[in-house]
Amino acid sequence: MSQVSNVSAHSKRAVKPSKDHHRINWWATALVAVCSLTIFVPLYFAISVALKTPKQLTQGNGFEWPNPINWHNFVTAWQRTNFPQALMNTAFITVFAVAFTILTSSMVAYALARNMNRPFFKFVYYYLLAAMFIPFPIIMLPMVKETGILHLDNQIGLIILYTLYGLSMNIFLYTTYLKSIPMELEEAARVDGASTWRAFWQVIFPLLMPMNATVGIITCVWAWNDFMMPLVVLTDPSARTLTLAQYVFQGTYNTDYTVAFASYLMAMAPLLIVYVFSQRWVISGVVRGSVK
Structure with a gap:
């Protein structure tokens, strides 16, 4: 009995939480x-x-x-910026830019990461990375002229530009993450008869959820808050985004700061609401990807 009591006392001391905890x-x-x-x-x-x-x-x-x-500042900002139309334009551009960015960047990065031992794919990888060091003002004027010639000076053109200009950084992030995924998973899928396309979508892409969340957040914030690219690309006033609509408060000699700040808060609110409602899926995607 004494031994049993000693063991019990020892177990109680073992499970007793320490003060340092x-x-x-x-x-x-x-x-x-x-x-x-x-x-x-x-x-x-x-x-x-x-x-x-x-x-x-x-x-x-x-x-x-x-x-x-x-409170009248918010009413004035709503009317002067035509907030519902500008909000719909910004949401349309942001949603499709995020979707196309995740799809294209993940597929290109997968092709490069799994063929990095070939000279051509290695050259393409470093060629795309070099694009990160080119400042936007250098390519701004040729981009404006080219989008005008191709009739892409609209929302569709903006979505394509966000997808292409984010390719360099996103490929760098995806490729680094793909190197940590074992090749044995794909080999096991191919043994079961899966093609490369099916192995990517059913095996690799679910494991990319943490990186998909990262790239999606970066692209979403960039497309939502960007001012320069919509300014030089969009030609139709009815297609202007929230950042362009807020430019109406900037005058030559004065600025209506009270109404402008009300407009800034209104433009920031949708992004915060989306984050509050989507953070559960973002975090669960990160955890699910790390467990797999």
């Missing part, structure tokens, strides 16, 4: 708090400016909370 890392907590200020302070400033009148904005240092609150 609940110790708070104050340095990490302080770092997170300081980093969060870089987000919350500008966000508070943007919200406070959007709720002020021009007279309230000129008084004080700009950080005071408005009293009374002016």
